[in-house]
Amino acid sequence: MEDKIDVSVWRGTEQGEFRHYSVPRLASQTVLDVVTYIQRRLESSLAYRFACRVGMCGSCAMTVNGVARWTCRTHVEKVAPHGVLEIAPLSNLPVIRDLVCDMSSFFDKWARAEGHFHPTATRTDPIVRVQPDTPARRAADAGIECIGCAVCYASCDVVAWNADYLGPAALNRAWTLMNDERDSGGKVRLAAVSGDAGCHACHTHMSCTERCPKKIAPTAAIAGLKRATLAALLAGRL
Amino acid sequence: MSPRAQLQLWAAQRIGAAVLALCVTVHLATMIYAVRHGLSATAILDRTRDNWGWAGFYVLFVLAVSVHAPIGMRTICGEWLGLSGRAVDVVLAALGVALAAVGLRAVWAVFAS
Structure with a gap:
């Protein structure tokens, strides 16, 4: 194992350059540790995001050696066995500065996909008992753990080609709600996720599924939405 | 074009793909x-001439191509060339009609020759 890591870090906004830093190599070192070392010891003006450091918040996602990852859960030895790291902001999102992206468009698309709960009851009604083993609940549970880190969104070719495309995370969220028996927004949600900017734009490349740190399969959720929208169209409900 | 119409195009292309x-x-x-x-060509034409089965099969083939190809081209134009909108849709609809015309003409040629 080399004593040092040769790290290239993106500096600037949409326009900028990679700058090189030499960082001491340590055991069990994460990529976030490397970025933090640079910011605290070498380049105090470096901008980056993190919060929990344990893979719960999803705020530290960056492009590491060309692949979108959570930096807090990525060991250097896994992605840079020869001691060379290139760290850039996430793709498909505007860069605010250095490693910080503007996530507005990502979350706006969750709203466009009707990614919020449409309740069927009020807070005064009894709590609904949801059976955990129904097919619908299993489908909802399969995607419910998404924490909105945008790794899937940054990995999606269709987002790169079609700026209006809702993207894997928003569509995965829509599919979890379609399978939530307490939700009443199915019809309006299917209309929201249909068409050139919706689930039908997905080419099933599966980059989102391959790279999701939570092992969620947005591709399967999108396939579910395709089936549901087609069924609704044939039934005259869309 | 409305999202519903876009969904209809998507469904038509997938059905076209299944037929193809x-x-x-x-x-x-x-x-x-x-x-x-x-x-030989003559032997093949002997089998296709006045054969409603082969004619029907290739009419279906031609129509599936005519539906499938322009819709796929529409996606490629939008994603790779940045071309979209009504003008592109009209041109691609014309492409579909042209594919159907030349294809059906070929089917007629081997059916009625």
Whole structure:
């Protein structure tokens, strides 16, 4: 194992350059540790995001050696066995500065996909008992753990080609709600996720599924939405 | 174009793809049969002339291509060339009509020759 890591870090906004830093190599070192070392010891003006450091918040996602990852859960030895790291902001999102992206468009698309709960009851009604083993609940549970880190969104070719495309995370969220028996927004949600900017734009490349740190399969959720929208169209409900 | 119309195009292209999967398989098997048995053009035309079965099959093939190809081209134009909108849709609809016209003309030629 080399004593040092040769790290290239993106500096600037949409326009900028990679700058090189030499960082001491340590055991069990994460990529976030490397970025933090640079910011605290070498380049105090470096901008980056993190919060929990344990893979719960999803705020530290960056492009590491060309692949979108959570930096807090990525060991250097896994992605840079020869001691060379290139760290850039996430793709498909505007860069605010250095490693910080503007996530507005990502979350706006969750709203466009009707990614919020449409309740069927009020807070005064009894709590609904949801059976955990129904097919619908299993489908909802399969995607419910998404924490909105945008790794899937940054990995999606269709987002790169079609700026209006809702993207894997928003569509995965829509599919979890379609399978939530307490939700009443199915019809309006299917209309929201249909068409050139919706689930039908997905080419099933599966980059989102391959790279999701939570092992969620947005591709399967999108396939579910395709089936549901087609069924609704044939039934005259869309 | 409304999202509902876009969904209809998507459904039409997928149905077209399913039909093409069958048609291409049958077409390739027929070609392999013709080559392996050394059928001449005359022998092939003898089999297709006044044959409603082959004519119906290739009409279906041509119509599936005419639906499938322009819709796929529409996606490619939008994603790779940045071309979209009504003008592109009109041009691609014309492409579909042209594909259908030349394809059906070819079917007619081997049916009525």
